[in-house]
Every structure is written in structure tokens, then in C-alpha cells.
Amino acid sequence: MIMKGRAWKFEDNISTDLIAPGRFFHLRSNLPELAKHVMEDARTGFSNMISKGDFIVAGENFGLGSSREHAPTIIKMSGINAVLAKSFARIFYRNSINVGLPAIICDTSAIDEGDELEIDMVKGFVIDKIKNLKLAFPPFPSLMNKILTEGGLVAYIKKYGMLKA
């Protein structure tokens, strides 16, 4: 599967409070409404800037903080196809896979805002068309890959009936 889109660049340490702010706690059971505020405290008006298929590109420790799965869920709902970062916080990483949002670990230093990217999920590389760069990323462990391929953990459970090692 090859995904194509534009990069939106963010810094290190983007917390779940920046992705899905606590002041919108009451919207957690209204995800379409919550998604309008995605990344709002990292960049005002972000949900109106995205085109379907774009990518979030960040530095270290993306998604640190709370366990709120609403964070990767609203990133996905807003049309973002994958998040690329140098590193991810543990719970966010797991949640991303579970909701079917690829969280790709690679050296994002050279990618700039607005760069056109192509991501090959099967072969495991990112191409920055503007910089003429090819960045490899390690394959997902088999269980995670299966969950991601099915589109998330709910779909996986519906298909396999249970977690399988």
C-alpha cells in the first residue's frame, strides 16, 4: 500500500493535551465535534488546514501524556493518513495501531512542512519527493502488523475472535 500526501511539521514532545485538549473533555463521546479541535493547542485552526491524506511529521516523543485514545482517533478522523516521528510515547503508539493509524518511526529531521511524501507500508520506506530523499523504517512486529492491516483492534477481534500470538 502506497500513501501520498503533504507533510505538516511539528516539534518534539507533542502531548495528548495538545492533540486533544482537556478543555474539550465533554466532547469525548462526540468524536466528529472533538475532531474539529485536533492539534488545536499545537496549531490553532489545524483541522481546517488539512487535506485528506496528509501526514503529521514530528520530532521526538510524539503523543506523550494521557492514555486518551481519542488523540490518535481524531487525528485519523481528520483525514491524516499516518504520523511520522523520530519516536513515540508508548501508549500513543499502541493506541495508533489499535485505531488503524500508522505510527511510523523514522528520522524526520530533513522533512519540512509542505513536502510531498510517499509512504510504502509494505516495503517500509518514506520518499520525500521535494528533497529526493528515501527514509527506511523498521517493519511492525507481526501482531501489530496484523492489527494495522485489519484496520484496528476491533476489526482484528471481529475477524480472529481473540488475541493470537
Place this chain on the structure above:
Amino acid sequence: MGLTLSEKIISQHCEREVKAGEIVIADVDLCYVQDGTGPLTIGQIEKMGIEKVHNPKKTILFLDHASPSPRFELSNDHKMLRKFADRTGAILSEIGGGISHHVSLESYAIPGDVIIGADSHTCTNGALGAFATGMGSTDVAVAFAFGKTWMRVPETFRIVVNGKFQKGVHSKDLILNLIGKISSRGATYKALEFTGEAIENMDIAARATVANMAVEAGAKVGLFPSDEKTRLFLEKMGRGDNFRKIASDPDALFEKTIEIDASSLKPTIACPHLVDNIKTIEEIGDVRVDEVFIGTSCNGRIEDLREAAKILKGNKVHHGTRLIITPASKRTYLEAIRDGTLNTFVEAGGVITGPGCGGCVGVHEGVLADGDVCLATQPRNFKGRMGNPNAFIYLGSPALAAATAIKGKITDPREFL
């Protein structure tokens, strides 16, 4: 080669000996959600077409984040969680019951358990020697439904803390120091295992503060071996028969050992907007404070409240500064009523809220104004954390919080001891 605490506990939950780096499917002893994550968990369980929970007596829904609810949307979420508990027989911890992680320490967590909670601070249960970690709503939905989860067995950083804490220096200062040293991603995916003379001397409340903030260094768990202090705590909670001795093997393989001398620690503060942005009280300078908040799963226990009350007794909260206290649980609240701790706070000019997560959630009970500066005992100070991205949150111990409330600026608690 022996096993670390993590390897040992996970091995006991998947019927074979496992080592760091393996991905396993493990049995879950206790699983829980709170009112911010639970509605999504229930939605996912319904989507999976599952109607029962695996073990209702070990499945808990905590109403602690918006407790009581400040908005109709959240009241509707509470209603949904109550209905789910009624339908499945899962345990409901009502508003006023307290913070999930603290109530879990009081009533549910057992040394050697695997505990999965849909809240990042589930690692607090590591204080009792339980392999406890936070996950998202869907992961916990699977644990609710099947009593199992998948996980990667973490490598372990052994944190050896020797020496004695100086007067006015607490376990909060220790963990802030450690996070400052290794950074907020220094232990990502790893287990922290605490040991040493200073750790042995800590009570469960002090250990819980440290375990709670393991996630702030990126760690999956913050583990303490169970010992005499654990046994005494469980006995005090009326469940001494839950005690089990568990520790890592002497020849266990640790990825790294970090040594800290407790006697070298000073009152420590995390500055906006990251937990690893650490300064000591000598380095902090003049920081005027609008709000002081004492509470949360990190520092809302009776021991924390007593520490703060000791300093506030006979003093007044500074004009222009407000003080809010949120006890961690109903039990904490009752103890603080009985021993006069709450009296001391109210006489000093503080406001007491009902038990729960309080202002740390960012929806009620102390939401900050634009430009406000807050000193809180909570575990996290990210931009927007207390409901306003234009405010500034500093983190410190309950003693430091009390001294700060009196002076209206960040203050060394040792001035009052």
C-alpha cells in the same frame, strides 16, 4: 540468568518463562477504566459484539475525572457507565469514591498482579509490586472481554536510591529529579524498578508518588518489590491476606542501573510546559503563584495532605493566591476530616473539593485563567493541562505547595519546618 520483576510477573501470567523483548499474550488480573476513557471502551466492546465481561469482580468503572459531573454531556457518559455496570455486573466506583489508581491501591491491587487501566497513571499500582500499566480504551475493552492483553516484555532500568531524605524533601522531589536526569522520554517502553535503602524506608504513599510518575519518563511501569511496608499497608486496608512477597532475582539482567543519593536531593520543581523541565528551589527564582492545587493520583493521599497541613497550620493563604485541596479517595477524605487536617486547610483559607482527579483534568474545580500561574502536586504540567493553554503549571511536593500557598510565590518548605 534470573528474572527482573517485570519478567517474573509476566512469566507467571503466560505460563512460560519470558524475557525482555518478547511479545506475549498475558492474563490480566484487574482491569479498569475511568469516565474519560470508559465510554469509548464500552463503544468498542459493543462494536466487537461482546456482551459479557470476563471477570466482573475484577472489572471496574471509576467515575473520578468529572466527579460530580459539571456538564450534561459528561452526565450522559456517567449514565452510560452506570448502565454498563448494571448490565454486566462490573464494579462501579461512584462519584466521590475517589481516583481509580488510589482506590485500586486501597482495595484491589495485589503484589504480582497484572493490571491494565485506561488511564496513563495506572502505573501507580507498581507501588505494591503489581505490573500495572496504562493503555487506551480499545486495549482495555479487550481485557474487559477476554481477561487478556498483548504486551512486549520491557527491559528494566534499576533505580538504586540510597541515603536519607533531608527534612522537607520528599519522594516527589526524587521522581522529579530522576525525570529531569533521564528526560520525559528517557525510559520509553522500559520498566523502572526501584530499590535501595531510601526505597525500603518509604511508605506506600511515598512509593505511589514515584510509581505514578514513571509514565512521565515514558516508562511502562514503575515497580517496587513488595516487603514489610507493603504487608503493613495491606493489613491497614483490611486485606493482609492479599500480601505476597515478590522481588527480582539477584542475578536478573538490567539494561541500566541509575544511582541516586537521597541525601543530595533538594526541593525540586518541574517548570512549564514539560515534566522534565526541572529546577531546584535554589534555581527557581521569584515565581508568583495564583493557584495552588494539592491532590491527584500523584499526591492526594492522607500522608500528602498531612504533610501540607503541618506547614499550613496557624498560617493563612497569601492574599491573591487561592488554595484548592482534592482528597484522593473517600477514605482519604474521611481520615482528613477525623484528624482535623481539613479543618487546618479551611482555616488557612483553602477550598476542599470532593474526592476525585480534581483540577488536573482541566474541566472543573480550578480551571486556570489566561496568564495564571499554578503550583500543583499533580503529575503533569503540559500546556493546556488544567483547561487553559494560556496558563503556566509548575509541579512540586505537597510540602512545597503548602509553603507556596502561604507566601504566594514558589517557596522552600524548609522555611516552615
